[in-house]
Amino acid sequence: MKKYISILILLLSFPVVVNAAVDENTNVALYPNRTECETALEQNDDVANSQASNGYYLAGLEITCENSIVAHNPIAPFASNVTCANGNLDPFLNITQSGITLRAGIEAGDSCSTNDQDLNYLADTWATVLYQYNCVQDSDGGTYTSPNNTTNTTANTGTTDANGNEVKSPATGINTYYLALASIVIILSGTLYIVNKKNLFKKI
Numbered sequence: 001m002k003k004y005i006s007i008l009i010l011l012l013s014f015p016v017v018v019n020a021a022v023d024e025n026t027n028v029a030l031y032p033n034r035t036e037c038e039t040a041l042e043q044n045d046d047v048a049n050s051q052a053s054n055g056y057y058l059a060g061l062e063i064t065c066e067n068s069i070v071a072h073n074p075i076a077p078f079a080s081n082v083t084c085a086n087g088n089l090d091p092f093l094n095i096t097q098s099g100i101t102l103r104a105g106i107e108a109g110d111s112c113s114t115n116d117q118d119l120n121y122l123a124d125t126w127a128t129v130l131y132q133y134n135c136v137q138d139s140d141g142g143t144y145t146s147p148n149n150t151t152n153t154t155a156n157t158g159t160t161d162a163n164g165n166e167v168k169s170p171a172t173g174i175n176t177y178y179l180a181l182a183s184i185v186i187i188l189s190g191t192l193y194i195v196n197k198k199n200l201f202k203k204i
Contacts (some may be wrong), residue, residue, distance in 0.1 A: 006042070007046040022043050022057060022130070024056060025085070026043065026058055026130055028097045029102070029127070030099045030126070031128075037062075037127070038076075040058065040060070041058055041060050041128070046058060049081055052085060054135060057133060060076055060129070061100070061129060063100075063127060068111065068112060070105070070106055070108055070112045072108045085135065086135050086136070091139065092136075093131055093132075096130050098129045103125075163183035
């Protein structure tokens, strides 16, 4: 019995999966197929994006040659996947990184060819694009005003306080995991000590 409890404690000591979060350090890239691009987009937190305040979002683009012109077709676009908790339908949005810059000749509107004998031949390519967004601001950078004409300070979203000062969200993730883990280990250790002191293991 002791052996199994010890193994359980060891297993709890190591997080099995730690999901990467999209932030300013998220890298963009070019991909040879749609599957790899969509796999990269899985870094987005769907739960957080459904009640967003500010942060970063990773979107995708399919880059094709249509009528000799480079065209960009969005994959998981920002507008379809991020909802501002304060109701802002047109938040401030800025591209901080784009996989398009990693290769010449794939900007929308560039000339291209589907003939692989041509110098400007373009095979289908996929790219990721990193956006920074802020629901407290409109797309033009001004302060967002809710439909009832009161300035929105997102007091309930943890973004800014009543004076407009930024309030950081509470830390979550691996630190929270270890805090919960420490509590579990202390409780299990205490229980194990009491059970062992009463020699219950010898009766099993």
